[in-house]
Amino acid sequence: MPESSSVVVDAPVVRTATPPGGRRAERPGRTRRAGPPDRARRAEATAVPPPRRRWKRRLATLVVAGLLVAVSVPAARFVMAERERVAQEAALARAIAQEADKRASHEATEVQTSRSMSESGRAVAARLLVLATCASTGAQPSGPNGRLPASALCAVPPSGTQLRADAAEAWATLQEAFKKAHGRYPCVNNGYRSYAQQAKMHASNPGMVAPPGTSNHGLGLALDLCTNSDGRAGTSAWAWMDAHASEYGWDIPSWARPGGSRPEPWHWEYVASGDRVS
Incomplete structure (x- = not known):
């Protein structure tokens, strides 16, 4: 009987999910698919946009800022004018109230004087x-x-x-x-x-x-x-x-x-x- 020879067969590498915080483990029997290196992916993510795209972003920012200024200035002027109007009306109301108090006090004094005047005084x-x-x-x-x-x-x-x-x-x-x-x-x-x-x-x-x-x-x-x-x-x-x-x-x-x-x-x-x- 011929002498049996042992043949070693490589088991396929099986790819498993990458555990948190580490690299994915490889399982026997599944071959790992080659991908781009990590350095290449980081370089692509941090790539600087072209000059034309940067100019458009700046222009959009300036337009938005201009619109905000155009809206906020009239609003601020309106608020200031409204506050001034309210202050003037309040001052006028106080002046009217003071004048009314003076007249009421004067009339009350006249009435009191008239009442206190005796028959002989009249x-x-x-x-x-x-x-x-x-x-x-x-x-x-x-x-x-x-x-x-x-x-x-x-x-x-x-x-x-x-x-x-x-x-x-x-x-x-x-x-x-x-x-x-x-x-x-x-x-x-x-x-x-x-x-x-x-x-x-x-x-x-x-x-x-x-x-x-x-x-x-x-x-x-x-x-x-x-x-x-x-x-x-x-x-x-x-x-x-x-x-x-x-x-x-x-x-x-x-x-x-x-x-x-x-x-x-x-x-x-x-x-x-x-x-x-x-």
Whole structure:
């Protein structure tokens, strides 16, 4: 029997997947397919693009940058203008609010002043308003006794007593001083009397009332205090009048004083005038 010879046959190399972090192992029975070297692949990946491609990329970058600038500049200007407009409107609103507050404060002060003004204060204001239209200086409008024109007379608040302008102003000043002393105005019964009023009163009481056309009431230069209060001698009001009335041009004639020829302690005349009936 021939001598057996052993034949060695190379097993095929089998290619397996490359494990992570290493080279792929080769299995027997599978032949490895040749590929490009690693160095060649790296060179291809890092290859510099041609000059024409680089120029196109730069141009595209510049175009995009230009578009961004073109859009952002107007937007920035709009934002700045809008902020300025809002700031101006806010400043205007603050100014309007401040002016409104000032006016409201002023009106509130006026209302408070008006409310705090006492009745006497309003009477003083009314008196000043009335007397402002009276010609209390210079030649006084005149006329027959009891027939004075309306322009010659002034109504003195708060009683509304009518007197000639110069006598009215003096009496208004007197009654303010009286009020400081007594806390009220003197009680006045009447002042100017027309001729018809004089005639009527004389007819009803000829012993006490002067004949019509002869009384200082007809000239707007006399008034009567209330006979049951301030016109009574012996009262504090009458005593004050007797002591201070002459300081303001007013006095009681001697015949009307207590103990006079015809006592009328309520009758007072503006003696500062040079044209009264004596």
